[in-house]
Amino acid sequence: MAKEKKLDCVILGLLSHEALTGYEIKKRMDTTLHSFWGASYGSIYPTLNGLMKRGLAIQHMDASTKRQKIRYAITPQGHAYVKDWLKQPATIHEVRYEMLLKIFFGAELGAEQALKHIRAFQEDIQQELTALRAMEDILKACLQEDKAHSYYLLTVRFGIQTYQAYLAWCEEATSFLSEGGN
Amino acid sequence: MAKEKKLDCVILGLLSHEALTGYEIKKRMDTTLHSFWGASYGSIYPTLNGLMKRGLAIQHMDASTKRQKIRYAITPQGHAYVKDWLKQPATIHEVRYEMLLKIFFGAELGAEQALKHIRAFQEDIQQELTALRAMEDILKACLQEDKAHSYYLLTVRFGIQTYQAYLAWCEEATSFLSEGGN
DNA sequence: CTTACCATGTAAGGCGTTACATGATTCA
DNA sequence: TGAATCATGTAACGCCTTACATGGTAAG
Numbered sequence: 001m002a003k004e005k006k007l008d009c010v011i012l013g014l015l016s017h018e019a020l021t022g023y024e025i026k027k028r029m030d031t032t033l034h035s036f037w038g039a040s041y042g043s044i045y046p047t048l049n050g051l052m053k054r055g056l057a058i059q060h061m062d063a064s065t066k067r068q069k070i071r072y073a074i075t076p077q078g079h080a081y082v083k084d085w086l087k088q089p090a091t092i093h094e095v096r097y098e099m100l101l102k103i104f105f106g107a108e109l110g111a112e113q114a115l116k117h118i119r120a121f122q123e124d125i126q127q128e129l130t131a132l133r134a135m136e137d138i139l140k141a142c143l144q145e146d147k148a149h150s151y152y153l154l155t156v157r158f159g160i161q162t163y164q165a166y167l168a169w170c171e172e173a174t175s176f177l178s179e180g181g182n
Numbered sequence: 183m184a185k186e187k188k189l190d191c192v193i194l195g196l197l198s199h200e201a202l203t204g205y206e207i208k209k210r211m212d213t214t215l216h217s218f219w220g221a222s223y224g225s226i227y228p229t230l231n232g233l234m235k236r237g238l239a240i241q242h243m244d245a246s247t248k249r250q251k252i253r254y255a256i257t258p259q260g261h262a263y264v265k266d267w268l269k270q271p272a273t274i275h276e277v278r279y280e281m282l283l284k285i286f287f288g289a290e291l292g293a294e295q296a297l298k299h300i301r302a303f304q305e306d307i308q309q310e311l312t313a314l315r316a317m318e319d320i321l322k323a324c325l326q327e328d329k330a331h332s333y334y335l336l337t338v339r340f341g342i343q344t345y346q347a348y349l350a351w352c353e354e355a356t357s358f359l360s361e362g363g364n
Numbered sequence: 365c366t367t368a369c370c371a372t373g374t375a376a377g378g379c380g381t382t383a384c385a386t387g388a389t390t391c392a
Numbered sequence: 393t394g395a396a397t398c399a400t401g402t403a404a405c406g407c408c409t410t411a412c413a414t415g416g417t418a419a420g
Contacts, residue, residue, distance in 0.1 A: 005379075006283070013283065022400065022401085036279045036283070040381055040382080042401090042402080043380050045401055046401090046402090067389070067398070070399090086284055086287060090303070094277070095218055095276070096218065096275075098272035098273060100337050101195065105195040105333070106336070109268050114333070124275070150358070151286055151287070151288035151289050154355050154359075155286045157354065161354075162348070164347065166340075166343075169344075173340075176336065203372090204371075204372065204373085223372080223373075223409095224411090228373085231373095248417090249371070249417070250372070368419090369417085370416075370418095371416080372415095374412080375413105376412100377410090380408105381405090381407095382405090383403090385401085386399100386401090387399085392396105
């Protein structure tokens with residue numbers, strides 16, 4: 001297993017817990033995994049297809065509704081694939097904050113502009129933090145229901161601590177710039 | 183200015199402070215901007231070329247050495263382009279941590295494996311933090327030399343506070359998993 | 365003399381987003 | 393009946409990384 005496509009692994013990981021539709025996978029990306037991974041429909045559906053062709057997942061039509069609904073389940077090969085990936089050291093650490101770019105070049109336009117970017121960022125993060133805290137409460141309430149919940153909680157805690165640090169920085173940076181940056 | 187390619191902006195931003203070669207730009211990416219943006223030679227050189235063709239940067243051969251050396255400077259149009267970009271709200275906030283993916287799916291292999299991933303992460307971050315603290319010291323020592331230094335310092339502070347939060351999480355997560363995750 | 369670093373670039377190919385296209389169902 | 397959400401997908405296109413290819417220079 002040299003260069004696995006990470007989306008293969010993420011989706012297989014989700015499927016290893018329960019069978020899901022493409023739509024549901026996207027939901028997970030936008031909620032549970034949102035603070036550290038993302039994906040669009042345009043990558044999810046083709047990936048699901050590839051997984052099927054390689055025998056790592058199988059689809060079965062959900063006949064419970066009239067609506068077209070394709071549910072994907074992991075195969076034993078898929079399961080082996082995830083486990084193998086989970087054992088390898090993690091290589092991808094990527095962060096891209098356009099806001100920080102604008103702060104870095106902030107001298108060009110001055111403190112007013114920079115403060116605006118910080119405020120916008122602060123508001124975004126505050127919202128993310130609220131969402132994560134809600135998830136934290138839910139997870140804490142059902143920790144013993146499933147061993148996996150402890151691991152989910154760990155990633156939520158990571159997000160919370162990170163976002164708190166962001167907010168602390170926002171305050172520090174705001175003071176610094178308000179006092180003339182010295 | 184609808185969808186600017188961010189690398190255009192980053193490079194132009196760097197050039198707005200001083201004329202640089204492609205190699206020097208890559209250096210900045212790997213040091214100063216490293217904690218919140220990245221780029222490879224394979225994207226830097228072609229971008230520099232595009233910037234030239236659009237009249238946003240000009241190149242002048244550096245005759246001071248026998249070695250081939252192409253230094254790029256920003257044009258007034260390039261400068262206007264950066265300023266305009268700096269005024270727009272930031273849109274890109276991207277974080278991808280493969281380590282967190284492996285923690286999220288951690289129940290699959292158990293606490294031992296998860297702890298290994300955490301330890302590796304912790305070591306990486308500790309190194310990054312050391313590098314950032316060194317940059318912080320340097321910047322603090324020459325804050326008044328250039329107004330831009332205050333803004334650079336702000337981004338370094340962001341990295342430091344973020345990484346400290348990561349390390350705090352590592353400790354929390356390690357205790358949690360060592361005590362059986364409850 | 366050879367290692368490390370300076371220096372520039374290209375080609376192939378992967379990965380992923382955006383926008384588009386379509387339609388069912390539920391709820392107010 | 394209209395809006396929101398459920399649900400699946402494709403096509404175009406852009407962006408970037410990796411690997412490759414080449415050579416100069418400085419220091420030990």
